Amino acid sequence: MKINEIVAAQRRRLGLKQYQLAERTQIAPSQISIFERGSSGMVTTNLERVLEALGLHIVYDRQGVQQRVARQCAHFLLQRGIEEPRTITREELAQIVGNDDLLLMPVVSDELYRKYTRSEIVDETNTWNYFIKLVHDYILEEKDGVYVYHEQPE
Incomplete structure (x- = not known):
């Protein structure tokens, strides 16, 4: 699973709409949508905010x-x-x-x-x-x- 797919799945699992995640992270809803579709990446600081809002952590093995x-x-x-x-x-x-x-x-x-x-x-x-x-x-x-x-x- 790619990071954008993990983010989208976790958002849905938590019952959040994209606009709600956008409000929590102060990131434009369109940027959340584009990222989740995999059409574009996300700058590290924004990705960190999204992961934190969703309770996700990246572990590098x-x-x-x-x-x-x-x-x-x-x-x-x-x-x-x-x-x-x-x-x-x-x-x-x-x-x-x-x-x-x-x-x-x-x-x-x-x-x-x-x-x-x-x-x-x-x-x-x-x-x-x-x-x-x-x-x-x-x-x-x-x-x-x-x-x-x-x-x-x-």
Whole structure:
């Protein structure tokens, strides 16, 4: 379901007319109508007001995305006969899988990474160190037949 469909369904579920949602959000009724039909997007600030008025929240599953990309990386590396992902650079892996977002993950020293994992404040899962460990674990799973990689539709 697309966000415009979710908004329309929730509005109907709450028994609201488009003009009532427009009044609650101070957005033109025509803009609500156009958005719900999927004819046009909505600026972030307006979308946030609509979601709040409808009691909806967007949750981005960063770890789920990270795990999916790590599995994809593991599969591509195994296809190329690379069983130890720590032997290649971020740049090489980004090129192999065609995903430059991998270059955005910071590489930290092993000592700093250990401190991150013990910290209750810092999220170590946002580092290259964590990601490449995840790729390594998925390579082992795929080699052992624990997991079979399937291409995910986008």
